[in-house]
Amino acid sequence: DSGVTQTPKHLITATGQRVTLRCSPRSGDLSVYWYQQSLDQGLQFLIQYYNGEERAKGNILERFSAQQFPDLHSELNLSSLELGDSALYFCASSAGRGRNFQETQYFGPGTRLLVL
Amino acid sequence: AQSVSQHNHHVILSEAASLELGCNYSYGGTVNLFWYVQYPGQHLQLLLKYFSGDPLVKGIKGFEAEFIKSKFSFNLRKPSVQWSDTAEYFCAVKVDTGKLIFGQGTTLQVKP
Numbered sequence: 122d123s124g125v126t127q128t129p130k131h132l133i134t135a136t137g138q139r140v141t142l143r144c145s146p147r148s149g150d151l152s153v154y155w156y157q158q159s160l161d162q163g164l165q166f167l168i169q170y171y172n173g174e175e176r177a178k179g180n181i182l183e184r185f186s187a188q189q190f191p192d193l194h195s196e197l198n199l200s201s202l203e204l205g206d207s208a209l210y211f212c213a214s215s216a217g218r219g220r221n222f223q224e225t226q227y228f229g230p231g232t233r234l235l236v237l
Numbered sequence: 238a239q240s241v242s243q244h245n246h247h248v249i250l251s252e253a254a255s256l257e258l259g260c261n262y263s264y265g266g267t268v269n270l271f272w273y274v275q276y277p278g279q280h281l282q283l284l285l286k287y288f289s290g291d292p293l294v295k296g297i298k299g300f301e302a303e304f305i306k307s308k309f310s311f312n313l314r315k316p317s318v319q320w321s322d323t324a325e326y327f328c329a330v331k332v333d334t335g336k337l338i339f340g341q342g343t344t345l346q347v348k349p
Contacts, residue, residue, distance in 0.1 A: 123280065
């Protein structure tokens with residue numbers, strides 16, 4: 122158990138819908154990262170938050186957004202869902218800012234999203 | 238461009254065989270390297286990491302990796318694999334603000 126929690130574990134929805142994925146980082150960790158794992162794209166970085174502020178963006182679609190709340194949990198919002206959005210979405214957390222810090226990211230169990 | 242390349246996509250070994258998974262990275266900054274393992278149906282777990290110092294790093298479950306700066310490589314090794322090592326293995330490099338760039342992954346199948 123990494124200490125990172127994600128809900129829900131599984132999500133089945135229809136095209137055009139909107140879903141919210143939730144992540145709680147390890148106790149004391151200030152950085153949260155979101156990754157998408159799909160068969161064709163592999164593991165891709167989506168977005169990073171540090172202490173409530175967006176720190177870095179990867180290949181995140183405009184239909185996707187995220188935020189980190191004062192209690193440091195984070196939510197990833199996926200809207201206007203398409204079949205191709207079906208994937209495993211991981212959240213990871215680390216202690217600090219990431220840049221120039223020798224720190225490790227610990228991953229949550231993931232949310233498996235299926236868009237029908 | 239920042240990238241990680243894992244040479245083997247699918248490896249099949251018998252128990253007790255030795256393992257070496259190749260990983261090459263492309264990144265011009267300070268290198269932090271990781272190997273993660275994903276057992277079937279589970280999340281990513283850290284196997285080992287390299288930040289600085291001794292280029293030969295030891296991880297959990299008997300795994301080790303060697304950082305060779307001149308070759309931009311960070312290959313994973315295990316002298317004797319077990320059936321329980323069946324999993325997918327990911328090499329990753331930490332870049333920029335801290336995000337990880339992952340390789341495509343290598344699926345290891347160990348036959349009992």
